[in-house]
Amino acid sequence: MKRLGLVVGVSVIVLAIALTGTFAQAPKSGGQLVHGSVQEPDRIWGPVTGLTVSGEISQLVNGQLIEINEKLEYVPSLAVEVPTLANGGVSKDGLRYTFKLRKGVKWHDGQPFTAADVAFTHSVLVNPDVDVRGRVGWNKISKVETPDDATVIFNFSAVDAPFLDRVATLGILPKHILGSMSGADIKAHKWFRAPVGLGPFVFKEWVPGSHLLLVKNPSYWKPGRPYLDRIVYKIVPDANALLNQLETGDVDTRVRLVNEQIEVVQKLPNVRLVSAPSVTPWVLWMNETAPPFNDRKVRQALAHGFDKERLVKTILGGHVSAAWGLLPPASWAYNPSVTKHGYDPNRAKTLLDDAGWKTGSGGVRAKDGKPLSFEIANIGGEQERVQVLSFIQQQWKQVGVDAKIRTVDVGQMWGRMLPQRQFEAAYSYTGRLPDPDMSSHYLSPELKPTTNFPGYANAEVDKLLLAAAATVDRDKRKAAYQRVQQIVADDVVHIFLYWLNGNTVLNKRVQGYKPAPGYNEFWNADEWWVQ
Amino acid sequence: MRTFLARRLLAAIPTLGAVSIAIFLLLHSAPGGPMAVYANNPNVDPEDLKKLERSLGLHDPYPVQYAKWLGSMLTGNWGVSYKYARPVVAILGERIFATLQLVVASLVIAALIAVPVGILGATARPALQRLIGAVSMLGVSVPTFWLGILVLLFLSVKVRVLPSGGMATIGAEFSLADRFWHLIAPAAVLATLEIAGWSRYLRSMVLESMRQDYIKTARAKGLAEWRVVMRHALRNALLPLITLLGLQGGRLVGGAMITETVFSWPGMGRLLVESLAARDYPVLMAAFMLMSALVIAGNLAADLTYGVADPRIRLD
Numbered sequence: 001m002k003r004l005g006l007v008v009g010v011s012v013i014v015l016a017i018a019l020t021g022t023f024a025q026a027p028k029s030g031g032q033l034v035h036g037s038v039q040e041p042d043r044i045w046g047p048v049t050g051l052t053v054s055g056e057i058s059q060l061v062n063g064q065l066i067e068i069n070e071k072l073e074y075v076p077s078l079a080v081e082v083p084t085l086a087n088g089g090v091s092k093d094g095l096r097y098t099f100k101l102r103k104g105v106k107w108h109d110g111q112p113f114t115a116a117d118v119a120f121t122h123s124v125l126v127n128p129d130v131d132v133r134g135r136v137g138w139n140k141i142s143k144v145e146t147p148d149d150a151t152v153i154f155n156f157s158a159v160d161a162p163f164l165d166r167v168a169t170l171g172i173l174p175k176h177i178l179g180s181m182s183g184a185d186i187k188a189h190k191w192f193r194a195p196v197g198l199g200p201f202v203f204k205e206w207v208p209g210s211h212l213l214l215v216k217n218p219s220y221w222k223p224g225r226p227y228l229d230r231i232v233y234k235i236v237p238d239a240n241a242l243l244n245q246l247e248t249g250d251v252d253t254r255v256r257l258v259n260e261q262i263e264v265v266q267k268l269p270n271v272r273l274v275s276a277p278s279v280t281p282w283v284l285w286m287n288e289t290a291p292p293f294n295d296r297k298v299r300q301a302l303a304h305g306f307d308k309e310r311l312v313k314t315i316l317g318g319h320v321s322a323a324w325g326l327l328p329p330a331s332w333a334y335n336p337s338v339t340k341h342g343y344d345p346n347r348a349k350t351l352l353d354d355a356g357w358k359t360g361s362g363g364v365r366a367k368d369g370k371p372l373s374f375e376i377a378n379i380g381g382e383q384e385r386v387q388v389l390s391f392i393q394q395q396w397k398q399v400g401v402d403a404k405i406r407t408v409d410v411g412q413m414w415g416r417m418l419p420q421r422q423f424e425a426a427y428s429y430t431g432r433l434p435d436p437d438m439s440s441h442y443l444s445p446e447l448k449p450t451t452n453f454p455g456y457a458n459a460e461v462d463k464l465l466l467a468a469a470a471t472v473d474r475d476k477r478k479a480a481y482q483r484v485q486q487i488v489a490d491d492v493v494h495i496f497l498y499w500l501n502g503n504t505v506l507n508k509r510v511q512g513y514k515p516a517p518g519y520n521e522f523w524n525a526d527e528w529w530v531q
Numbered sequence: 532m533r534t535f536l537a538r539r540l541l542a543a544i545p546t547l548g549a550v551s552i553a554i555f556l557l558l559h560s561a562p563g564g565p566m567a568v569y570a571n572n573p574n575v576d577p578e579d580l581k582k583l584e585r586s587l588g589l590h591d592p593y594p595v596q597y598a599k600w601l602g603s604m605l606t607g608n609w610g611v612s613y614k615y616a617r618p619v620v621a622i623l624g625e626r627i628f629a630t631l632q633l634v635v636a637s638l639v640i641a642a643l644i645a646v647p648v649g650i651l652g653a654t655a656r657p658a659l660q661r662l663i664g665a666v667s668m669l670g671v672s673v674p675t676f677w678l679g680i681l682v683l684l685f686l687s688v689k690v691r692v693l694p695s696g697g698m699a700t701i702g703a704e705f706s707l708a709d710r711f712w713h714l715i716a717p718a719a720v721l722a723t724l725e726i727a728g729w730s731r732y733l734r735s736m737v738l739e740s741m742r743q744d745y746i747k748t749a750r751a752k753g754l755a756e757w758r759v760v761m762r763h764a765l766r767n768a769l770l771p772l773i774t775l776l777g778l779q780g781g782r783l784v785g786g787a788m789i790t791e792t793v794f795s796w797p798g799m800g801r802l803l804v805e806s807l808a809a810r811d812y813p814v815l816m817a818a819f820m821l822m823s824a825l826v827i828a829g830n831l832a833a834d835l836t837y838g839v840a841d842p843r844i845r846l847d
Contacts, residue, residue, distance in 0.1 A: 131616070208625045210797045211701050237791075410563070412567075415564050450575065
């Protein structure tokens with residue numbers, strides 16, 4: 001009897017140990033996460049802010065109808081399913097989107113979430129008295145219907161192909177708090193600094209200059225989520241000081257780590273680094289309305305004139321991947337077989353000779369008495385940008401091109417040089433949505449594209465882009481975009497360099513993080529947990 | 532004394548006026564504007580940005596913009612921040628207190644250390660004098676951000692004696708000890724430049740005083756040497772330091788930018804840098820005017836104190 005008892009006892013203990021073993025990796029509820037950021041948010045709603053960090057807080061506190069996951073797919077959030085052509089949520093002509101909303105969802109103050117909130121959010125977006133920065137696409141909506149509390153229908157006057165991207169990045173505003181105000185009052189309302197939202201975390205406090213405190217939403221619509229009790233969003237403006245705090249464990253997470261610190265972080269024992277490419281490429285812009293860049297041969301020569309692969313491997317330490325076009329390989333419209341103008345200095349020299357730029361004194365080419373010399377404007381502050389440009393500058397010198405690097409600040413670059421086309425060449429990254437629509441970059445200037453800084457104009461490209469933006473049929477759009485990618489690659493409208501990497505540092509006790517290429521890194525923060 | 536005061540206050544008005552015009556022109560002549568940061572955003576229509584700029588009055592001619600700003604400042608409305616859409620007064624108020632704490636603490640530390648070091652530098656043995664001279668030379672040359680990072684690295688990361696930044700432990704109850712613990716490192720780092728500079732200055736002033744005739748008299752009276760130095764030489768040597776302190780007035784608001792960044796101190800310096808990058812004109816104009824006013828007030832206070840401290844000076 002005693003022996004049987006012993007056997008049973010030991011088996012129970014062994015079983016218990018085995019079971020806890022399998023449960024060891026299951027998410028645990030509770031705990032606090034401290035996130036460190038070098039920038040402080042300003043207003044916590046995407047359309048009225050230019051800061052990514054504001055978007056991050058909005059991601060945690062506000063709710064959206066749909067979201068974009070790590071595979072760049074749409075997934076339902078406050079809407080119970082993503083509207084598509086197949087399920088009838090999107091009409092065949094692309095002019096009517098129907099969203100069925102989740103029932104029983106409550107705002108952080110306990111009020112019920114209804115379709116009226118969604119309709120209200122749209123009305124604020126298009127209200128001329130509110131200083132909304134980004135209403136592109138939303139102003140194509142002619143009518144918003146709310147036949148019942150759980151259904152919203154957007155009717156369009158013209159097709160807005162990337163509409164679902166816009167919905168996936170828009171936080172919903174509470175009609176019961178802001179609904180009775182004029183546009184001017186909404187603009188100054190303290191909701192934008194103390195939001196009441198629908199998201200997994202509730203805004204608790206904001207000590208300016210120091211930190212924001214968010215706590216778990218106990219009635220979040222996803223059962224059992226979020227796992228974390230608190231998130232402290234700490235402001236640490238100096239990147240070195242932030243690195244220190246990651247090392248001591250005072251800070252658990254940091255996103256957008258600067259490339260110079262990657263090697264150091266990889267040696268720290270208590271953190272891990274997750275790198276993933278984004279949909280945002282680094283671009284060398286060229287002003288194509290004036291010499292020397294108005295000649296396609298010159299642009300092609302410049303593309304052949306430097307070794308991109310070596311740049312990525314040496315200067316950038318192999319941490320990033322080379323970019324050859326505006327669309328990333330993960331995009332559903334990506335064309336893998338466009339012409340890649342790889343490193344070929346002899347071809348570069350031949351092209352420049354053909355274009356009339358003959359080698360002159362001092363090794364710099366000249367044509368009609370003018371040297372092949374220009375300035376590349378670069379925003380100061382980051383070593384890596386200068387290193388990249390210096391590398392290219394050196395290699396271009398070998399083929400007779402004299403490029404000078406000129407340091408400017410954000411205001412000069414984005415306030416005057418690029419939008420008013422007062423530049424020769426410039427270096428920056430260019431913001432992109434996951435949707436492959438490239439109209440803002442490639443439409444002819446008279447069609448008012450928002451980011452066609454080079455001034456490129458091609459009638460065939462215009463036709464293709466306009467047709468693709470007017471339909472929601474993915475196959476038709478894909479065919480058009482593949483052709484556009486080929487044309488603009490041949491014309492070397494831009495020289496793309498590499499994909500901006502998202503480098504996220506996480507303390508080893510933080511689990512559940514998944515990188516998001518087209519989005520901000522907090523998209524699945526409700527699934528994060530700490531050991 | 533009263534006419535002196537009245538004249539100085541009256542003279543301050545055109546000074547502030549000229550400063551405001553100069554700052555206004557400088558700020559607006561930098562290319563780009565508060566909307567520059569949105570140009571890279573594919574969601575943003577440049578037409579919307581232009582409308583926004585017009586509604587903020589940024590397309591008005593400069594004299595009109597300046598007049599509007601001056602009018603609202605004088606009636607107590609310090610404007611609304613472009614970036615935060617909040618009243619400027621609220622934003623400045625939050626940050627000023629933090630910077631004041633930091634700068635005042637650093638001035639106190641600087642005075643407490645610079646005075647004895649300065650005296651020693653003048654009266655100690657030659658070898659010690661040379662050592663002090665060398666160390667203070669180092670102090671003047673060391674850049675604040677480098678020193679700050681070093682302090683953090685050694686005293687906060689390697690040996691966890693000091694906090695890694697901020698004004699207080701996040702989430703903890705208010706405690707003077709906690710605040711003091713957070714204040715000590717940034718205030719000390721900020722004070723190094725002052726200590727080095729002031730001690731060298733004080734040393735030369737003490738040496739100068741020691742050469743005066745009244746020192747001979749004091750020694751002839753049979754006073755102990757330390758009394759001669761402390762009660763006679765030092766008092767006269769300290770006078771110019773009052774002027775130096777008065778000039779620190781402007782720094783009380785904006786002078787600690789680098790230290791604030793390194794130690795994550797939520798003060799005015801950081802606010803100024805961020806507002807400059809964002810071209811947040813209302814915040815910048817208000818902050819710079821505040822700094823100018825404090826410089827003027829500081830100078831005036833120094834002059835008045837000097838007049839009281841030194842009977843040889845008549846203020847009129």
